[in-house]
Amino acid sequence: MNTTLVMGPVLFNWTPEDWRDFHFRMADEADVDVVCVGEVVCSKRAPFFEPYMADVIERLLAADKQVILSTLALIMNKREMKSVRDTAAIDEDNIIVEANDVSAVALLGGRPHAVGPFVNVYNEGTLAYLARNGARSVCLPVELGMDALGALAKDSPAELEVMVFGRLPLAISARCxxxxxxxxxxxxxxxxxxxxxxGMEVETLDGEPFLAINGVQTLSHAYTDLSAAVPDLLDLGIRRLRLSPHASVDMVAVSETYRAVIDGKTAPDEASERLSALAGDATFCNGYINNQTGYTFS
Amino acid sequence: MTALELVCPAGTPAALKAAVSSGADAVYLGFRDATNARNFPGLNFSRDELQQGIDHAHDNGCKIFLAINTFPTAGDSTAWHQAVDDGASLGVDAVILADIGMLDYASRKHPDLRRHLSVQASASNPEAIRFYQDAFDVKRVVLPRVLSVAEIAALNKEIDVETEVFVFGGLCVMAEGRCALSSYATGQSPNTNGVCSPACAVRYDEDENGRMVSKLGDFTINAFEADEAAGYPTLCKGRFVANGEASYLFEDPVSLNAASILPDLAKAGVTGLKIEGRQRGKAYIAKVVTSFRRAVDSMDDGAVVETDLTEITEGQRKTAGAYQKTWR
Structure with missing residues (x-):
């Protein structure tokens, strides 16, 4: 069975041209199978890059990428509700819509769709319900450990996906x-x-790097790197791995590195070293998957 | 307009009695394990204590809501299913659930057991709420503390289910049930362990400048000068540095008091007024519940609502929080 590499949605507020060019580059150069497109964090940003949306989707489809339209994680007013309704109403053969809130799960019910990491899927009961509702793939919450992933992967009724690279989305708020x-x-x-x-870097009062702020979203300061866990994830039957886009890291090179680990061409520790070189000053974490405190790296 | 229902917390049998005698219309509580979102040492109810609590509450015209509002662990949902089964057999008036799998289980296994949607489900819009209503026949939704009064009023016009809102106590600044900050720093989170910023991960040190430093796991959450009151290091209530400047990045040390806007909440169509604080002692519960009972009753009489709870707010400022859009 093939392993699917997914480029997650851009979580940050990039200039519309940077946003467009990133997706063009994913279409032209990145060794990924799926690219998620759309605003997940703040509805106020979407109008800026929307003029480029059709071009981006067209370019990705022309490059044989599966396009997923990602939707907002927190919906609090009519304008945001309308944007999710409009996206959920898109019914085209070559496009999948990803729910990041239960409202989208409801709107997409009865037809194939994706469930993103902002919908709480912690156990088999929820997974089974969402699969019956039409979820074909489910990107799991970042705080799950290998034991939970193993339990979910056993006879999973939907394809499971785990985020393996990038700053971890930890919280979302009404407040910016x-x-x-x-x-x-x-x-x-x-x-x-x-x-x-x-993201805006956040340190503790004694200068320890801790978190990163992205508007209404709070992320980890450390970048998750689960390359060392990839062989175990594949053994569990988890065949979708998500990379979360960053501006200061060459995401084409990140995708190549993960592909090499998946194909057994690069040893996990060598991959970690390569990612470390790619990400400059970034620190890394993989605590959650090892059933440890989230920020730790071992 | 129907009467507002006062929904009050109890972490112990003594707190339950205090809430009942102070005028609670309903008391919410949880079992002594990870199935509820206030899984603190020394808190919560055994099966026997719950049975006695139900008897006492029902004798006094008060309802009992059982919170089973964490997310069951994959591979081991037994304790959560058992909690629903026991709540049903002991005769609670409703269960408060957050997890889709749990709602599915409860609605199939105990169709007659009234189901409320926990704030931990973060249902903040009409489509999400209708989903829980249609799929699991949820009768009431506890709204996330991310909505303004105007947004609540607009929402209530679009849905046909009771809503309940928090009016007093601790204030989550993140969307509830969608926050992993605590497990990132300590390994334990509200969703999986029923705790946020757990006491077992808290440490207080003195730094070289004589300041009291509060830590959560390995991370400094705050530092206090000698003349400052040191607060508990709840992660999102800490002081951090961004762009070279130290500040209360997420929230000032305030807690929620929506007493002054009860008439607005009533007009917005809410049914339940919820007081936070299952970790609080019986004296606190008695004082807050008494005060809100008076506020709700005087509102029914058309009188001006007044609550004076400054003495129990531990020097913290009070805010009507997200209910006022300026908070954002």
């Missing part, structure tokens, strides 16, 4: 912490999150 840190109100945020293409 980027705006707050700049002394601004969410409604008048001036889109300051565009200043931090991989």
């Amino acid at each position: 912490y980027h705006a707050r840190a700049h002394g601004l109100h969410k409604d008048g945020c001036q889109y300051v999150c565009i200043e931090d293409a991989d």
Whole structure:
């Protein structure tokens, strides 16, 4: 059985041209099977890159990538609800829609769809229900350990997906912490999150790197790197691995590195070294999958 | 307009009695294990204690809601299923659930057991709420603390299910049930272990400048000068540095008091008013419940609502929080 490499949705606020060019490059150069497109974090950002959406999708489809349209994780008003309804209503053979909130799970019910990592799927009961509802793939929450993944993978009624690279999405809020840190109100945020293409770094008072802020989202400061766990994940039957896009890391090279691990052409520790070189100053974590504290790396 | 129902916390049998005698319409509580989101040492109810609590509450016209609102562990959902089965057989008035698999289980196994949707399910919009209603016949939804009063009013117009909102106590700044900050720093999270920023991971040190430093796992959450009150290091309530500046990045040390907007919440169509604090002692419960009972009753009489709870707020400022859009 083939292993599917998924490029997750861009979580950060990039300039529309950077956003477009990233996806073009994924289409033209990246060794990934699936590319997720769409705004997951803040509905205010979507209008900026929407003019490029059709071109991006066309380019990806022309390059034989499966396109997944990702939807918002937190929906609080009519405008956001409408955007999710509109996306969920898209019914085309070569496009799959990914639910990141239970509202989208409801709207997509009865037809094939994807479930993203922002819907809580912690156990077999929920997984079975969502599969009956039409979920073909389910990207699991980041805090699950190998034991839980193993239990879910056993006779799983849907393809399971695990995020293996990038800053971990840890929390989402109604409140915009980027705006707050700049002394601004969410409604008048001036889109300051565009200043931090991989998130605004957060340290503890004693200077320890800790978290990263992306508007209403909080991520880990460390990048998850589960390359060492890939052989075990494949053994469990988990055949979809998600890479989360970053601006300061060459994501084409990241995808090549993971593909080499999947194909057994690169040893996991060699892959970790390569990723470390690619990601410059970044630190890494893999605690969750080892049933340990999330930020640890071993 | 129907009367507002006052839904009050109890972490112990003594707190339950205090809530009942102070005028709670319903008391919510959990079993003493990871099946509920306040899984703290020394808290919560055994099966026997729950049976006695139900008898006491029912004798006094008060309902009991059983919170089973964590997400069962893959490969071992037994304790969660047992909790629902026991709640049903002991005669609770409702179970409060968050997990889709659990709602599915409860609605198939105990179709007559009333189901409420926990705040931990983070159902913040009409499509999500209708899903839980249609799929699992949920009768009431506890709304996430991310919605403003105007948003709640708009939401209630679009749905046909009771809503319950938090009016007092601790204030989650993240969407509930969608936060892994605690497990990132400590290995234990609300969703899986029923705890946030657990006490076993808390340490207080003194730094070289004589400041009291509070830590969660290996991470410094805050530091206090000698004249500052040191708070518990709940992760999202800490002080951190971004762009070279130290601040309360997520939330100032405030907690929720929506007493002043009870009439607005009533107009917005909510049914239940929920008080946070299953970890609180009986004296606190008695005081808060009494105060809100008075506020709700005086509102029914058309009088001005007043609560004075400053003495129990531990010096913290109070806010109506996300209910006012300016909070964002």
